Every structure is written in structure tokens, then in C-alpha cells.
Amino acid sequence: MAVFTPVSDDDARELLTRYSLGELVSLRGITAGIENTNYFLTTTQGEYVLTLFEVLTYEQLPFYIELMYHLAQKGIPVPRPQTLCSGSRLTTMHGKPCAIVSRLSGGYEPAPSALHCALAGRTLAQAHLAGRDFSLAQPNLRGLGWWQQTVPKVLPFLNDAQARLIQDVLREQTEFAAGATYQALPFGPAHCDLFRDNVLFDGTFEMPRMGGIIDFYFAGCDTWIFDVAVSVNDWCIERNTGVLEDDKLRAWLDAYAQVRPFTDAEREAWPMMLQAAALRFWVSRLYDFFLPRPAQTLKPHDPRHFERILRERRKTATAHRL
Template sequence: MAVYTEVSLDEASTFLSSLQLGTLQTMEGCSGGIENTNYFVTTDQAPYVLTLFERLTAQQLPFYLRLMKHLAFHGIPVPDPAANRDGDVLHSLNGKPAAVVNRLKGKSELSPGVEHCRQVGAMLARMHLAGREFGMQQPNLRALPWWNETVPVVLPHLEAPQAALIQSELAYQNHVAAQSAYAALPRGAIHADLFRDNVMFETLDGEPRLSGFFDFYFAGTDTWLFDLAVCLNDWCIDLPTGRADLERSRAFVQAYESVRPLTAQERELLPAMLRAGALRFWLSRLWDWYLPREASMLKPHDPTHFERVLQQRIAHPLTLDTLMNPETQTA
């Protein structure tokens, strides 16, 4: 993530020692992303990730950290937050809420193939099912209410065709959310941001093996279908055009359904949720592009990418019938 809050070696060393995580050996700021301050730290015990939270409050954070603890306990490969002597997983450093998690093995696969998508799809379903027993609730903070608040803020920065598209899609998503089929969608804890760079793979005997999901700080309670749609919009598209790759999409959904079959309402609303996922990330990228914050390593993402994805999802709706038809060729 971008570095907003500077942490010295001495400060980090004292902090890690207080959590009984060993003696600090190396520390490096992480430049990916734009939400929090992250440092890769290594002690004489293990490698960790030290996070200082820039937007999320101390009241919001227990949901994310406890969710990771819960999923790790149930065998989902996620970062496991370090607790202090009192069992607390939320800490404070340099006036900011902070946490330390173990650093996952492997690396992100930014050009995924069918096998990568298959493994992520199956693990996503396992994660959803494991989350059913998680007792805490917190809304997805980047869901429809945030879209309704934020569209008027970014509109002055858009050209007329973009403004018309984003307003039209927002109206459509409000219409979908009012339907009985939407109310019937299965819900629970979701990741909400499971892009290619938030998953790790190791290579074993020449084959990829999923080694972890991470960056749960957009997680919330929402529909599982939205989580699936967010993944399909990143893992299973052609990046330059935003077009769906049907082979990867089919592998992803089939693997997901091998663990948790979709309901009739989910099958009906998949095209709408794919549009919703595209709108959410187009809007957040517009927000970060036009209303950026100061940071020493800030790298906002290009918002036009998800504008293209949304246009593709509107022009070429992706249905379960399309995905499950083996005769359908890759788009």
C-alpha cells in the first residue's frame, strides 16, 4: 500500500517486540495500493506485514481482523493477525490503528490461466461457507449507499458520455436492489476486493497452488454473488478491452459451484451483479484519481479500465447458461 505514515526502525522494533514477534531485522515500505500504510518487516522469528490504517477507524477494524482470525482457524489460507498478551489483535502505532499479520508465501499471478481461476473459485466458495459461522456483522462500506453518495461528487470531473453512463447505471443498480430476487440472495462475510494482486500462489512440482487470500480491509457483510462478480471482473477478463474470457469464467464458476451451488436468484442476477462490481470499482477509482490524498508512494489506478468493463457487461451480459454451455467459445 502507499506510505502515508512514516514509521522508523526504532518505532517498528519496539512495537514488534511488544507483541513478542522477535527482533526486527529488515523493514521496507510497500508501494502497492492506496488505502493503508504497509511495511514488510522481517524479524528473527518470521516475515510479517505491519499495517497502519489511514481511513478505517478503530471501531470498524475489529470486524476485519476478527474475520481473518476466524477464517484462518477454519483452514482458509489468510493472514492471521498477531495478538498481544490480552488477546487483542488491534493495536496502535504513531497515533494510527495498527495490526501485524504473518506474510503469506508465494506471489501474485497477474496473468492468470484457467487453473489459477479454478483454484480461486473453489477457495472463494470455501471462504463464504466458513464465514457463515462468523458472528460479527458490518456493512460493505463501498456498497450501494456509498455509490449513491459518491456519484454526485465525481460527476463534475466527467465528460458528458461518462456522466450519462454512470448515472444510468446507478439508477439501474438502485432498481435491482429493490427487487425481491435481490433480497433473497445468500449473504455473509465477503472479501469484496479479491483481485489478482490480493491472492498468492506457490509453484510446486511445476504447478500453481493457491497459498493465500489477503487484504481484507474492504470486507463486509454483503451478497456472496457480489463477491463472485468482483472476482469474475478481474480474474476472467481481457485486461486491454474489458471483455469476458469465457474459458476462465467457466472454470471459475464451475469450481465455485463444486463447493457451493448457486441459487436460482443468484443465477438470475449474475449479469446485474457483474455490472454492479464494475460500477463499484470504476467509481472508487474515479474518487481516488480526482480526489487523491498525499502519500509518498501513491499510485492511483486508471479509472477508465472499469469504465470499459462496465460497458462490456452492459453490451454483452454474461449468464450462467452461457458459461455452462461447453459449445460457447471464448469471447
């Protein structure tokens, strides 16, 4: 969520003529994130988020937009895409696809407690089950195929030890994905990017309430246990070392499993999925750091964070069990 494409008040006013959302009150750019252009959009009828998609194509976007709409219809707390007067939920601005979604209440918690972890884990499980009858299908575009394409592009920026690690893990993940255990994993629409800044909470720190899950634009059909692994690698760690914190991890996993119990295949795959989740974000952060796109307000993340997490998961692989 950076500002790659400037949007003026006049641009927003013109866009709003395609909806029935009232008149423009204010427009403010959102500087966090790295993938799309986002603005807080306030009208006389409510508060929304305007997104211009910088990478995803118009043809790819119905999966994300309609998944959010589907989940919202099922009562999952997610941004609800707004419907244009034409009946569509997707349009264009400055030659780029764009959408307006409802703005959820609350804010993200940078230092979540076990209570926050439990709320997030339960809500993710509910979202997985609610997505089972979603009619559209699209792979996780940042999955194994993307890792295989992107690792060669970032290798020139790595030292020998880093290059050996990233290639070893990629080879192991490729082999694992071809095996029977992986093929048996429950699979369906997944968020694939459920970091702590993509969940909003109301209430107080001591008594948090779920506000909702945001930013579905890395979502795709993938194994649900990969989605869980992505989440706990951010929510349940000591930030400086990447070590998993047992109280937060147990709170997250237990709350998730109360809604959707884990399968035997997921239990077997768990150590590999934790490494897969770390590899995915190490690769993407390397790519964004060394091969960035221009943006007005771009803050690339430090790739070394997920390198540390990956090394930690490999070092303690036998200790990681569901």
C-alpha cells in the same frame, strides 16, 4: 497498500515490545495499492506484514481483523492476525490503528491461467462457507450507499456520456437492490476486493498451488454473488477490452460451484451483479484519481479500465448467465 505514514526501525522495535514475535530484523515499505500503509516486517521469529490503517477507524477494524482470524482458524489460507501480549489483535502507532499479520508464501500471478482461476474460485467459496458462523457483522462500506454518496462528487470530472452512464447504472442498481431477487441472494462476510494481486500462489505456472488470499480491508457483509462478480471482472478478462474469456470464466465459476452451488436467485441476478461490480470500482477509481489523498508512494489506477468493463457488461448483458 501505499506508504502514507512513515514507520522507522525504532517505531517497529517499540511496537514489537507489545508482542512476543522476536526482535526486528528488517522493515520494508510496500508501494502497491492505495488504501493503507503496509510494511514487510521480518523478525527473529518469522515474516509478517505491518499495516497502519489510514481510512478505517479503530471501531470498524475488529470486523476485518477478527474475520481473518476466524477464517485462519477454519483452515482458510489467509493472513493470521497476531495477538498482542494484552490479548488484543489491534493496537495503534502514530495515532493510527495498526495490526501485524502473518506473511503468506508465494506471489501473485499477473496473467492467471484457467488453473489459477479455478484455485481462486474454489478458495473463495470455501471462505464464504467458513464465514457463515462468524459472529461480527459490518456492511460493505463500499457498497450501494457509498456509490450513492460518491457519484455526485465525481460527476464534475466526467463528460456528458460518462455522466449519463454512471447515473443510469446507479439508478438501475438502486432499483434492483430493492427488489425480491436481490433480497433472496445468499449473504454473509465477503472479501469484496478479490483481484488477482490479492491472491498468492506457490508452485509453478503450469502446476500452481494456493498460497492464500490477502488484503481483507474492503471486506464486509454483502451478497456472495457480488463477491464472485468482483473477482471474475478482474481474473477472467482480456485486459485491454474487458471482454470475459470463456475458458477462465468457466473454470472459476465451476470450481466455486463445486464447493457452494449457485442458487436460482443468483443465476437471475448475475448480469446485474457483473455491472454492480464494475460500477463499484469505476466509482472508487474515479474518486482516487481525481480526489486523491496525499501519500509518499501513491499509484492511482486508471478509472477508464472499469468504465470499459461496465460498458462491455451492459452491451453483452443477455449473454452473461451462470
